[in-house]
Amino acid sequence: MTRDLHQARDLAAVLAVRAGQLQLERRDTLRMGAPKAHANDVVSDVDIASESLIVDAIRExxxxxxVQAEEGHGGEGSSGWMWVIDPLDGTRNYVSRTGPWSVxxxxxxxxxxxxxVVHEPVAGETFSAVDGGGAFLNGERMSAPAGPPLGQALVGVSFQPNPKTRARAGRVVERLLPVVGDIRRLPAALNLVFQAAGRLDGGVALDTNxxxxxxxxxxxREAGVVLGGHGDDFTTELTIGAAPSLWPELSELFRAAA
Known part of the structure; x- marks a missing residue:
């Protein structure tokens, strides 16, 4: 079944912006639910409302x-197409007001x-891509730069905050800090799109969904970031990204530490 990918991208962008606006409007009145997989895996009524907004429009x-969606509004389909949705990536940042999040x-x-589509509500930035068509930020094409020397590189670190993965992340940070310029901890989606925009020179995500x-x-990928894991393909267990010139050093470091 054929699909107009640009039409799908445009609808996804509209829905992501709407969900982001809902999140900004309801931030002062949100209600927390019970933790999910562990004490640090938090969810709010805004996560759920945002997902409903997106999924209902897509199903229409x-x-x-x-649909595969974090907060449970998913379902099987017969078309051969699947939407993968995180309505609020970085809920802990959103709730605590200590950092960015995205749709x-x-x-x-x-x-x-x-x-x-990845939308950052506070900055009003919408990152998007269509397979084979390049990557864009608010409609302007972007391309990841080659990257600086490793000792000047700014590297993103993302991980699930469960005890086992935190131990893995600790080993990665211990290896990274002596050899790179600096690190930033970010939700996984922003880690990746900031690499696409050249704001980060590389990054790693551990045990994601x-x-x-x-x-x-x-x-x-569409911006030219090199991606991989323990092999040539990245996985939810290990996602490595890097500017082309940094890939050999950073990928070796991440694989050894993680």
Whole structure:
């Protein structure tokens, strides 16, 4: 079944912006729910409302598409297309007002990502990509630079805050800090799109879910970021990104530490 990917990208961008506006408007009145997988895995009523907004609109347009969404509004489909949605990536930052968060929407055809949108509500920035069509920030094409020397590189670190993964992240940070310029801890989607925009020179994400990285990974790839994991393909267990000139050193370092 064919699909107008630019139409899908445009709808995803509109929905991501709407969800981001909802999040800004309801930040002062949010209500927290019970933690999910562990004490640091938090969710609010705004996460759930944002996901409903996105999923309802997608199902109205493409009722036969499958949906995989973090807060449980997913379902099977018959079209061969699947939407992967994280309505609020970085809930802890959102709730505590200590950092950025984003709305993430990706569209897969079978196992292949075709469309991606990551929207950062506070900055009003919408990162997007269509498979084979390049990466864009607020409609302007972007391309990841080659990268500085490793000792000057700014590197993003993302990880699930469960005890096992925090131990892995500790080993990575211990290896990184002596050899790079500096590090930033970020939600996974922003880690990837900031690499695409050249704000970060590389990054690693540990033990994510598909909805955490699906959109950001396609945008990063389309911008020229090199992606991988323990092998040539990145996975939710290990996603490595780097500017081309930094890939050999950073990928070796991450693989050894993680």
């Amino acid at each position: 347009q493409w009722p036969d598409d499958a 993430c929407i990706a569209l897969y055809e079978g196992d292949e990502p075709r469309v991606a 598909l909805w955490d990285i699906a959109a950001g990974a396609l945008i990063a």
